[in-house]
Structures are given as structure tokens and as C-alpha cells.
Amino acid sequence: MSPRRQRRPSESPALIAFGRQMRRLREAKGVKQETIAHLTQVSGPQVSKIENGKKRATRSFVEFVDEYLEAGGALINLWEDLNKDGHPVPIWFDWPKIEADAAMLVTYQHSVIPGLAQTPAYALAILHGNQEAADARIERQKILKDPREDGSAPPIYVILIDEQALSRQVGTPETMREQLEHLLAVSMLPNITVQVVLGSGEHDGNMGAFVVATMADRSEVAYIETAVRPLTTDDPADLSVVARTLVSLRSRALTEEMSRELIRKVAREKWT
Template sequence: MPNWPTLRRRRLARELAKLRDSIAMTIEEAATRAGISPSHLSRVERALVGVRVPVVRALLATYGTSPSVTATLLEVAQTASQRGWWHRYAGSIPDEYATYIGFESDAARIWNFELISIPGLMQTEGYTRAVLQGGLARLTEDEIERRVEVRLRRQALLHREDPPALWVVLDEAAVRRQVGGRETMAEQMNHLVSIAGLPHVDVQVLPFTAGAHPGTPGAFVVLGFTDPADRDVVYIETMAGDLYPEGDVDVERAVQAFDRLRAMALGPDESVSMIQKVSREFA
């Protein structure tokens, strides 16, 4: 099973490293007392690997944490070890994609700019299948169906009791590029209008007339979380692989880019009107 990090693992890693630093203990000292190797503890603190609850308990005892802190972090460790629904698709989806789904499922806020296509959370089954069939990877029919299934399951988070606030800015090219034929596009545009009507969803279209814009280099997503201590995650999909720039400057650059994009785009009402117009053109 691939080692897929989650928000909870990142949180646990951050707290364990902070506790060790607070008592000025080296990784070597802490690892020896907890009965693990220094290299393993180093990877744990960087959220590169998971950590078993008994090891967390040993580390917390080594750091002399209070009962309340110990109880809280043991609970985090327990939930961090639980597998999300996407783990059953191991081998059917890339590890980087699974990592993204894990972060997405924990997000309280999702900001998504798309240059060419409709975001996965808003795609119809027909549109998704057409995108996968026309993609760079040569997928078998079985592989395509599995990935369609995954994408549709992802969309359930928009309809759960505590859905994330989703804000999407679409370049006009994403709305007008014909994917899967006219019928597929008409259905997709109507679905987009429906999703835009949800109270926690905002959709804007960046028209061609806006000219050059900060999203010209490509699509990106900024994921925000409930706990202020959890830093935003930036996700960029590229042909060379998925990227998660973590530097403060990189994250801030993505946030500023999204702010500028939504300021340049049509308002939500105007955007829905444009999408409805495009839908009629495809009908």
C-alpha cells in the first residue's frame, strides 16, 4: 500500500517536532529513548512516513507531555492511521493523486483556477470519461472506469453536512473547449450551473477579453483548513508530475494570484449567465 500523507499526519509531525524542540532534545536522543532509529524519527517529523500509536506514546513520555496533550495527540495519531475511502483504489490511481484527495477531504476551503478544463469536483460522468480518453496516459477501459468512479466519489464532499467552501475561477477556454461532443458539453454546462447554485460554491468565468492574467502558466488549487496552525496546501498538476510547493513565498504567490484572478473575472451572476448561454449554443 502506498504511503499517502494526510493533514492529520502533517499535524502530528509538526507537534512532535515542536515538543522535542521545546526541551532541546536532539533527534538521536529522542529516537534512542523511544526505541526507534533517528532516521525514522526524522521522517516522522517531516510527515514522510506514518507512525504507530505505541511509538507516539513512547515519544510523548520521553518529552514529558501533560495528560491532556498526550490524550489529544494520541487521538490524532489514531485518526492519522485510519484509511480514507480512496485507499481501496491503490494501484488504480497515481500516488500523488491519492495524496491530493486526502488533503481535499480535510479542506475547509478550496480555491481552484482552471485554464483548460472543468474542475474534477464539478465534472459530469460523460465529461470525465472524455477527458480521460483524451489524456496523455494511455488508459485501458477498466482503468478509465475506475478513475471515473474515483472522481465521482470525490464529489460527495460537496454534499456532506459540512462541505468545504469551494471557489472556482474558470478561464473562458475551459467553458468553451468542446470535450466529448456537443451533448456532453451541454450536459456539463447545465451541471456547472446547478453546482454554482449551492450556497457554499462560487463560480466565476475569466473572459477572453480580460487579456493576460496571473493564471496563464496553468491551473492550480489552494486548500485551506479549519485549524489556523495547518498551513495552506498548494497543488499544481504538471506533465512532469504533481507539485506541492511548501515555501511561504510560493503559497503566498498562489493566494495572491487567485485573488487577482477572481478580481479580473466576471461576477458570479454574470458568470452563470455566460455558462447558460454557452449551454444553449451546445444544445
């Protein structure tokens, strides 16, 4: 399920409020950002982003900083106040930024080709002819090929896709054939792995699609599709469920080469 088109705010009041409080507590103790970075093993630029409201902090990070600054739980309480039902708020607007900054992305899709691997025609069909949304989706794909602003390599991208997505028609047969051929081409890129998950029987992946982003500091954020709307979370309990699901899915996945053979077969036999 694709998230509804919404105008994303350029900044989050919740993240800004947390960052300002953390900065005040740190400066009151005369502690430098570099010290927090060293002790938490989070890079200096990442700590700066947290204090400037441009990056969410994980609970483990907040707990450590709260104790080190002798905040008496004030920082933890604020972090919890800015969360709803264990999920950081806002729950949707910051995913494109997380996606662009990730060191590794692992996605599972049970019914469609993942957005970062879609062709323009497939994207346009799945988005019901919304050209603006389709163009934006294709534009996002640059993160898989272009170097980062800091010169670092594009992220590792692992695609786990249920075999039924290869046979589920989106658009015309020509659209599907082109899409599967594109998926094959994408699978040959050095930073991308495509594996088909055999769909027979029951497995945890039937519950829904998701993406897990691993950041440079090794923290994780998950984007989970639900019947109502997608949500973004770094809650440890959520990440644990996703991790267990990934273990189950990978046990059912074909190797890279066997996956390519199956994709070629479906493209040839069903969509030609």
C-alpha cells in the same frame, strides 16, 4: 492535466517517522498532546493525526513544537530531511485525504471543468475512456454534498474557471451542453461559488491550474498541476505565489450571476 493513475499507499513512512519522533520527544518531556494542541491552536485530534503519521505538519507548527520541547532543532531537521526541494514527501498520494478533510477548497482551472464539478460523461471523455478513473472522480464529489463523519458541514468550494474552458470541447457537443448545465446547477448550491475568469490578455493563471485547501486549523495545502506531474505542497513560498495568483484571478472574475449568464450563453449558442 490529470494525475497518472497510481496505487496510493495506505500510509506514508515519512509521515510515520516524523510522528514517532515527535511523540518520543513530547513524552520524554512529560508534555501531553492537549498541551501541544492548546499552545499551537491546532485541535487535539489533528495533533494526534500528526503523531500517528496520518497528517503532515506545517513548518510553523514544527518550529514551535521543537522550541517548546527544547529539541535543539532535531524535529526541524527531521522535517527538512523528509522534504525534497521544499516540498513535503510523498508529493502526491495524500491529496484525496486533504481534499476530503478541508474546510474550504479554492480551485482555478484554465482549460477544463474542475473534477469535483464534472459530469460522468465529461469525466469519462477527459480521462480517455477510463471508466474506473471516471467513477472514482465522480465518487469524490460526495464530499461537496454529504455531511462529514463528525457531522460537520461539507466544505466551502470556490471555482474560478477561465472562460476558454467553457468553449473547449471535451467529448461531444451534447456532453459539453450537459456539463455546462451541471455547472450552473452546482453553482446554486449554498456552499459552492462559481466565477468565470475573463481570459483575454495575460494573467498569472496562465501558468497552470491549482487547488488550495484550507484546513480546519487554518493551515493551507496546495495541489499544483505541472507539465510532469501534480505536486502537493504546504511550503510558505509556494503558498505565497498561489495567493498572489488568486488575487490577480479574482480581479478578472465576473460576479456569480454574471458568470451564470455567460455559462448559459455559451451552452445555448455554442453547444446547442
